[in-house]
Amino acid sequence: MPLDNPFYSAEQQGPYELISIGRFELEDGGVIPDLQLAVATYGELNGAKDNVILIPTWFSGSHATWWQVYIGEGRALDPTKYFIVVVNQIGNGLSTSPHTTDDPSIAMSKFPHVRIGDDVRAQEILLRQHWGVEKLALVVGGSMGAQQTWEWAVRFPEKVERAAPIAGTAQVTPHDFLYVQTLMDAMTSDPGWAGGDYTSNTEVADGLRRHADIWAIMGLTTDFWKSGFWKTIPPVVEGHGWETFEEFQQNFTRLLFGLMDPNALLTMGWKWQRGDVARLADGDLAAALRRVTAKVFVMPIEQDMLFPPQDCVPEADLTPGAEVRMLHSIAGHFGLFGFEQSYLDEVDAALTELLATPN
Amino acid sequence: MPLDNPFYSAEQQGPYELISIGRFELEDGGVIPDLQLAVATYGELNGAKDNVILIPTWFSGSHATWWQVYIGEGRALDPTKYFIVVVNQIGNGLSTSPHTTDDPSIAMSKFPHVRIGDDVRAQEILLRQHWGVEKLALVVGGSMGAQQTWEWAVRFPEKVERAAPIAGTAQVTPHDFLYVQTLMDAMTSDPGWAGGDYTSNTEVADGLRRHADIWAIMGLTTDFWKSGFWKTIPPVVEGHGWETFEEFQQNFTRLLFGLMDPNALLTMGWKWQRGDVARLADGDLAAALRRVTAKVFVMPIEQDMLFPPQDCVPEADLTPGAEVRMLHSIAGHFGLFGFEQSYLDEVDAALTELLATPN
Numbered sequence: 016m017p018l019d020n021p022f023y024s025a026e027q028q029g030p031y032e033l034i035s036i037g038r039f040e041l042e043d044g045g046v047i048p049d050l051q052l053a054v055a056t057y058g059e060l061n062g063a064k065d066n067v068i069l070i071p072t073w074f075s076g077s078h079a080t081w082w083q084v085y086i087g088e089g090r091a092l093d094p095t096k097y098f099i100v101v102v103n104q105i106g107n108g109l110s111t112s113p114h115t116t117d118d119p120s121i122a123m124s125k126f127p128h129v130r131i132g133d134d135v136r137a138q139e140i141l142l143r144q145h146w147g148v149e150k151l152a153l154v155v156g157g158s159m160g161a162q163q164t165w166e167w168a169v170r171f172p173e174k175v176e177r178a179a180p181i182a183g184t185a186q187v188t189p190h191d192f193l194y195v196q197t198l199m200d201a202m203t204s205d206p207g208w209a210g211g212d213y214t215s216n217t218e219v220a221d222g223l224r225r226h227a228d229i230w231a232i233m234g235l236t237t238d239f240w241k242s243g244f245w246k247t248i249p250p251v252v253e254g255h256g257w258e259t260f261e262e263f264q265q266n267f268t269r270l271l272f273g274l275m276d277p278n279a280l281l282t283m284g285w286k287w288q289r290g291d292v293a294r295l296a297d298g299d300l301a302a303a304l305r306r307v308t309a310k311v312f313v314m315p316i317e318q319d320m321l322f323p324p325q326d327c328v329p330e331a332d333l334t335p336g337a338e339v340r341m342l343h344s345i346a347g348h349f350g351l352f353g354f355e356q357s358y359l360d361e362v363d364a365a366l367t368e369l370l371a372t373p374n
Numbered sequence: 375m376p377l378d379n380p381f382y383s384a385e386q387q388g389p390y391e392l393i394s395i396g397r398f399e400l401e402d403g404g405v406i407p408d409l410q411l412a413v414a415t416y417g418e419l420n421g422a423k424d425n426v427i428l429i430p431t432w433f434s435g436s437h438a439t440w441w442q443v444y445i446g447e448g449r450a451l452d453p454t455k456y457f458i459v460v461v462n463q464i465g466n467g468l469s470t471s472p473h474t475t476d477d478p479s480i481a482m483s484k485f486p487h488v489r490i491g492d493d494v495r496a497q498e499i500l501l502r503q504h505w506g507v508e509k510l511a512l513v514v515g516g517s518m519g520a521q522q523t524w525e526w527a528v529r530f531p532e533k534v535e536r537a538a539p540i541a542g543t544a545q546v547t548p549h550d551f552l553y554v555q556t557l558m559d560a561m562t563s564d565p566g567w568a569g570g571d572y573t574s575n576t577e578v579a580d581g582l583r584r585h586a587d588i589w590a591i592m593g594l595t596t597d598f599w600k601s602g603f604w605k606t607i608p609p610v611v612e613g614h615g616w617e618t619f620e621e622f623q624q625n626f627t628r629l630l631f632g633l634m635d636p637n638a639l640l641t642m643g644w645k646w647q648r649g650d651v652a653r654l655a656d657g658d659l660a661a662a663l664r665r666v667t668a669k670v671f672v673m674p675i676e677q678d679m680l681f682p683p684q685d686c687v688p689e690a691d692l693t694p695g696a697e698v699r700m701l702h703s704i705a706g707h708f709g710l711f712g713f714e715q716s717y718l719d720e721v722d723a724a725l726t727e728l729l730a731t732p733n
Contacts, residue, residue: 189599189619194591200584204563225559232553232592237685240548260548320679326596 017115017122020216022274023108028079031055031109036140045127048118052141053077053109055101057086058094060146067148068092070101071134071156071163073183073351074283075275077103084353091366097152102138104159105129106282113211113278123278124211131159131290135166139174153370154309155179157351158322159283162187162290165330168307169292175309176374179366181342182316182351185292185330186300191321192288194233199284201225202277211278219277226280227272231264236318236347244345248354304333310374311337312365316358318347340365376474376481379575381633382467387438390414390468395499404486407477411500412436412468414460416445417453419505426507427451429460430493430515430522432542432710433642434634436462443712450725456511461497463518464488465641472570472637482637483570490518490649494525498533512729513668514538516710517681518642521546521649524689527666528651534668535733538725540701541675541710544651544689545659550680551647553592558643560584561636570637578636585639586631590623595677595706603704607713663692669733670696671724675717677706699724 025031031053039050055078060067070081070092078101086092092099103109106129113126121127142148154175156164161183168178169185184191202208205222213219239245245263250256251271257263272280296303311334315327324341331337342365344350344358353359384390390412398409414437419426429440429451437460445451451458462468465488472485480486501507513534515523520542527537528544543550561567564581572578598604604622609615610630616622631639655662670693674686683700690696701724703709703717712718 188596190591190594190596193587193599193619193623197584197587197591200587204580204584206565221563225556225563228552228556228559229588232549232556235549237547237549237682240552241685260552264552323596326600 017117018215018276020108020114020274020276023115023276028077028109029055029082031078031103034141034145036137036144039133039137041127041133042130043128045121047105047111047121047127049111050105050137051111052105052137053103054141055082057082057099057101058097060098060148064146064148065150065152066097067142067151068097068099068153068155069138069142069151069167070099071138071154071160072101072104072107073156073158073160074287075107075272075280077107077109080352084359085362091363091370092155100142102141104134104163104283104286105137106279106286108276108279112276113282114216114276126278126282129282129286131162131166131286132170132294134163134286135170138163139171149174151175153177153179153366155181155366156183157181158183158348159287159290161322162287165292166290168309168311169295169303172306172308177369177372178307178309178311179314179369180311180327181314181362182319182322182348184290184322184326185304187288187290188326194321195284195288197229198226199281201229202281208277211281213277216274216276220273223273223275223277224269227268228264230272231268233320234268234347234349236320236345238318239346239349242345244354300330301333304330305335307334307337310369310372312340312369313337314340314342314362314365316342316344316347316350318344319350321348376476377574377635379467379473379633379635382474382635387436387468388414388441390437390462393500393504395496395503398492398496400486400492401489402487404480406464406470406480406486408470409464409496410470411464411496412462412466413500414441416441416458416460417456419457419507423505423507424509424511425456426501426510427456427458427512427514428497428501428510428526429458430497430513430519431460431463431466432515432517432519433646434466434631434639436466436468439711443718444721450722450729451514459501461500463493463522463642463645464496465638465645467635467638471635472641473575473635485637485641488641488645490521490525490645491529491653493522493645494529497522497526498530508533510534512536512538512725514540514725515542516540517542517707518646518649520681521646524651525649527668527670528654528662531665531667536728536731537666537668537670538673538728539670540673540721541678541681541707543649543681543685544663546647546649547685553680554643554647556588557585558640560588561640567636570640572636575633575635579632582632582634582636583628586627587623589631590627592679593627593706593708595679595704597677598705598708601704603713659689660692663689664694666693666696669728669731671699671728672696673699673701673721673724675701675703675706675709677703678709680707
């Protein structure tokens with residue numbers, strides 16, 4: 016029986032539609048008997064079906080941040096011009112996930128391993144079968160969304176005209192693999208996790224708190240904490256603001272991650288650790304990236320400690336015609352939340368330029 | 375009864391002497407009835423008693439790394455010229471520590487809170503009472519050793535001629551406070567920790583492993599892991615080498631930190647979180663640093679994620695006459711281990727220059 020978790024609802028995340036693509040066989044050998052993708056769309060598909068922008072989602076995220084801070088009339092991601100499709104990644108708590116399925120063969124601890132490539136294949140089926148879309152004007156995503164963006168560009172080069180991986184890599188680094196492992200261990204070491212068969216995410220509150228606290232270090236930056244920038248961020252939940260950095264940690268990172276489902280986070284974590292387009296070319300990253308025909312803007316965030324420029328720029332160098340557009344945020348990786356207008360302006364400028372580039 | 379832990383022995387760490395400075399009252403209100411400092415000396419005190427170099431130790435460290443890679447004839451820290459005194463910090467497993475004391479009033483979970491200022495006061499007493507030393511040619515330390523170095527320069531300006539804080543700050547940052555908290559939570563969340571009253575560190579093996587894994591992310595760098603630099607590091611324990619980065623994690627960081635005592639690490643962690651010379655000037659960091667009369671070289675490591683240049687350089691700017699000497703290591707904060715000759719050459723060049731500067 017699915018667990019009740021109000022965080023994963025249209026009230027909390029914004030409207031979306033569940034679209035089934037049926038039985039789905041996974042790369043790692045598992046099967047999702049009825050894969051339902053949680054899809055949010057903005058704008059209208061035109062007759063030529065050539066105005067589609069696809070946005071895959073990041074770890075712990077959903078379509079929410081995209082409509083809240085990135086999509087809007089007059090912006091680069093303009094729903095009056097484009098048909099924007101945000102597909103929640105498999106296992107994120109909205110698309111078919113360990114705690115949401117009523118299929119006992121894959122519920123909770125039985126949920127199979129999902130890879131970045133599975134998400135991308137599922138999205139390709141969705142777009143083709145549901146809307147007859149064969150061509151994407153742009154794929155753009157941040158973090159794990161960037162992993163999926165890269166996978167799209169390498170796996171389906173003929174379908175991707177432009178790609179913008181933001182704060183993410185085509186090939187996971189050892190550093191990220193180890194980082195994500197600490198996140199996962201923080202949760203699975205909580206006795207309340209019970210091997211994945213807890214009956215409420217609140218039973219894993221301690222593990223979720225430790226998980227959030229590791230994010231607070233690596234997801235943000237020393238300048239973010241020291242400068243007091245966090246004072247400018249509005250409360251996530253009304254009445255739960257902050258005067259001190261400890262209170263910000265309590266009422267932002269701990270509160271937010273504490274609402275989430277541990278098995279959903281673990282499904283995404285396992286997937287993040289193995290995102291690697293080189294799998295499509297016998298382990299040869301350069302060969303994989305040479306397949307890309309999309310016009311690519313690689314967009315790292317300068318202070319990002321998870322996907323720092325030194326991990327992203329070399330991938331741009333291996334990709335034909337790719338260019339780097341550096342982003343800047345005092346929040347580092349969490350700059351993705353769009354706390355700063357200056358960061359959002361940089362994203363908009365780069366995506367506007369990219370969308371205006373013929374390919 | 376003290377716990378038996380062979381890691382904290384002269385065989386493992388190199389020869390040292392236990393020197394009692396008697397009853398010691400701590401800033402935070404606790405008392406160590408008989409404070410024994412583990413002291414290693416290299417070279418001879420001259421008649422003028424003006425050739426003394428003091429080295430306080432870092433988190434989880436001892437005098438070991440200093441004699442192994444930093445001290446030597448013809449080096450900056452030359453025992454044929456200087457009387458070099460390495461004092462193990464209180465609670466580090468060699469100086470009086472939770473698991474080493476036979477005094478039940480302070481053993482294990484009863485060990486009192488110790489601050490950076492306590493260490494510095496204890497070192498000042500040791501030097502004065504034991505050797506009649508009133509003047510230090512140089513205080514140099516890395517990480518928490520840098521915290522103590524700064525504390526010396528602010529608390530006893532008339533006694534410190536030169537100071538070289540390496541990869542550490544005068545005032546702990548919120549980011550470091552939160553980082554250290556994750557280290558501590560990794561251990562205290564292990565049921566085997568038992569509120570601090572375990573009977574062997576092996577009962578806290580899971581917690582120590584999680585603690586080590588967080589170090590592996592923040593103590594090192596993405597370039598360290600990605601480049602395979604770790605392949606050049608010799609095994610810590612013979613027969614426990616590594617072919618993959620996962621094996622390096624297992625046989626270096628996990629193995630090393632796994633030998634340590636959780637309460638010792640927790641004592642140091644609490645201390646690290648509160649290192650702040652501004653406490654000596656009513657919370658005014660600038661006023662505290664203005665008291666410094668030592669010639670100071672501030673020496674951050676460029677890729678350090680714990681004490682990055684952006685945290686260290688502003689403190690140099692607040693200190694009269696201080697200069698920055700940037701160090702470079704692919705290992706980031708763990709560059710302190712001295713894996714690279716190029717890094718050691720940089721340290722030697724800076725300290726040689728500093729020691730040659732009249733003050």
